[in-house]
Amino acid sequence: EVQLLESGGGLVQPGGSLRLSCAASGFTFSSFAMSWVRQAPGKGLEWVSGISGNGAGTYYADSVKGRFTISRDNSKNTLDLQMNSLRAEDTAVYYCARRGPETYWYFDVWGRGTLVTVSS
Amino acid sequence: DIQMTQSASSVSASVGDRVTITCRASQGISSLLAWYQQKPGKAPKLLIYTASSLQSGVPSRFSGSASGTDFTLTISSLQPEDFATYYCQQANSFPLTFGPGTKVDIK
Numbered sequence: 001e002v003q004l005l006e007s008g009g010g011l012v013q014p015g016g017s018l019r020l021s022c023a024a025s026g027f028t029f030s031s032f033a034m035s036w037v038r039q040a041p042g043k044g045l046e047w048v049s050g051i052s053g054n055g056a057g058t059y060y061a062d063s064v065k066g067r068f069t070i071s072r073d074n075s076k077n078t079l080d081l082q083m084n085s086l087r088a089e090d091t092a093v094y095y096c097a098r099r100g101p102e103t104y105w106y107f108d109v110w111g112r113g114t115l116v117t118v119s120s
Numbered sequence: 121d122i123q124m125t126q127s128a129s130s131v132s133a134s135v136g137d138r139v140t141i142t143c144r145a146s147q148g149i150s151s152l153l154a155w156y157q158q159k160p161g162k163a164p165k166l167l168i169y170t171a172s173s174l175q176s177g178v179p180s181r182f183s184g185s186a187s188g189t190d191f192t193l194t195i196s197s198l199q200p201e202d203f204a205t206y207y208c209q210q211a212n213s214f215p216l217t218f219g220p221g222t223k224v225d226i227k
Contacts, residue, residue: 035216037164045156045164045207047216061215062121095163104170105211106154110163 002026002109004096009114016086016118022079022096022111030054030074033099035107036081038092038116048094049081050105064090086118122146122210124219132227139195141222143208151186152212155193158221159204168193169211198224 008020020036035050049070050059058070069082079096093115097107123146133139143153151171156164166175168184171191181196195202203226208219 044221045158045209045218047209047218050214050216059214100166100169102170104152105214105216106152106166106169106209107156107164108166108169108175110165112163 002098004098004109004111006094006096006111006114009094009116011117011119012086013120014087014118017082017084018086018116020081020083020094020096020114020116024077024079024096024098027098027109029072029077032101033057033105034072034079035097035099035105036070036079037095037097037107037110038090039095039113040089040092043092046092050099051079083116086116088118090116091118092116121215122149122213122217124208124210124217126208126219126222128222129220130223130225132225133198134227135198135200137198137227139198139202139224141193141206141224143191143193143219145189145191145210145212148189149210149212152210153184153186153191154209154211155182155184155191156207156209157202157204158207164207167206195224 036048067085093113095113096111098109100108127142155168158164171186172184205223
């Protein structure tokens with residue numbers, strides 16, 4: 001079964017750091033680009049970051065550029081998001097998502113999400 | 121950045137109704153548009169990609185179409201499990217952007 005499982009969320013103070021992880025299973029992880037998408041409480045979806053299958057290409061939303069870093073370890077089938085200088089507006093459920101098998105950036109598999117709360 | 125708008129924030133409908141949800145891109149995106157369904161407390165689910173391609177396992181009552189920068193998701197006969205929020209997303213260029221969502225609720 002194709003599965004994505006996020007971890008690492010929690011409560012962090014403004015200015016703090018947090019590292020999210022996503023464990024993939026049931027498919028050839030290195031063959032698929034991946035992304036993080038977030039959803040603030042009661043709000044819509046916001047794409048955060050993406051990474052190519054081999055990790056050579058990384059992409060970021062302007063709202064997180066310079067603060068967040070996406071990475072992957074294809075030997076461990078894991079996707080990470082290092083979040084620094086966190087702000088209250090980063091509070092959201094963070095979803096790990098797999099890009100579809102074509103080269104277009106839509107998402108065919110999603111994890112359940114992990115909640116990040118930035119508050120003092 | 122490409123802005124995505126959805127014509128209605130909510131739609132009230134009854135079981136068996138035909139429901140149409142529209143999405144507009146601020147500039148041309150070819151047919152690089154996806155539709156997702158999201159239920160409360162759950163992750164989004166891909167329904168349609170490249171504007172009109174039905175994702176595997178999605179019921180055929182869902183369909184998508186495109187006309188220029190306007191895109192439509194149609195549910196031909198609304199079922200109880202279809203009450204949810206629907207989002208469009210452009211896949212043409214970074215940053216990827218979603219529409220604000222359209223909630224389909226019970227009339």
